[in-house]
Structure formats: C-alpha cells, structure tokens
Amino acid sequence: MDIIFLGGLEIDTVIGIYDWERSIKQKIILDIEMAFDIRKAAATDDIAYTLDYKTVSDRIVAFVEASEFYLVETLIEEIAKILLNEFSVPWVKIVLNKKGAISRARDVGIIIERGQK
Numbered sequence: 001m002d003i004i005f006l007g008g009l010e011i012d013t014v015i016g017i018y019d020w021e022r023s024i025k026q027k028i029i030l031d032i033e034m035a036f037d038i039r040k041a042a043a044t045d046d047i048a049y050t051l052d053y054k055t056v057s058d059r060i061v062a063f064v065e066a067s068e069f070y071l072v073e074t075l076i077e078e079i080a081k082i083l084l085n086e087f088s089v090p091w092v093k094i095v096l097n098k099k100g101a102i103s104r105a106r107d108v109g110i111i112i113e114r115g116q117k
C-alpha cells in the first residue's frame with residue numbers, strides 16, 4: 001500500500017496532567033503516515049480520487065487546537081479515530097512528540113499504528 005504522510009505538523013494545545021499545564025498551551029509535533037492507494041489519482045490527475053492532505057491537516061489541527069486532554073495517549077487515539085473513521089484510511093501510524101516534556105530528553109512521546117495495511 002502507498003503512504004501519504006504529514007511530517008512535523010506543529011500544533012499548540014492544552015495537554016498535561018499537572019495543574020500548571022492546564023492553563024497554558026504547549027506544542028506537540030505530529031508525524032502521520034496514512035495508507036492509501038494513489039494509483040487512480042495518478043492515472044486521472046484528479047484530487048477527487050486521493051486523500052487530500054490539506055483537508056486532513058486542517059481537520060487534525062482544528063481538533064488538536066480545541067482539545068484539552070490530560071494524557072498524550074488519549075489525544076493520539078482520538079487523532080487515529082478521526083483518520084480511520086472520517087477519512088476511511090485503512091491504516092495509520094502516528095508519532096506524537098511532546099518535545100520538552102522531559103528536560104533531559106530531546107524527544108518524548110508515543111508512536112501508534114492502527115488499522116490494517
């Protein structure tokens with residue numbers, strides 16, 4: 001299966017378990033891979049036959065900006081559900097990086113895969 005991806009998608013949101021985190025916005029960075037057969041779009045040169053990564057990006061940015069989850073686990077699962085259910089993506093891999101959450105670590109976060117390739 002082919003992959004359509006979004007790399008380094010930066011979004012500010014309320015996320016975290018501590019009191020001080022509930023009143024500020026922090027940056028999360030998403031890398032998203034979505035399985036999709038691109039051959040019909042390539043043959044027709046028509047956006048109607050592919051997964052429009054601009055539409056996907058707009059939806060995910062709007063959702064994350066409006067969210068106020070405590071755990072990155074909850075946020076990443078909800079993002080996966082949107083991609084699987086609203087965009088009919090059969091398989092998705094998401095890397096959620098909450099950079100800076102651990103002062104001694106360059107990167108902190110979660111990687112999930114959902115669905116079938």
Ligand SMILES: Nc1nc2c(c(=O)[nH]1)N=C([C@H](O)[C@@H](O)CO)CN2
Nearest residue numbers: 015016017018070071072073101102
């Ligand atoms: N597995 C997780 N561990 C932690 C989370 C989390 O969402 N999932 N969150 C925090 C704090 O919010 C942290 O990011 C603040 O630095 C700690 N551990």
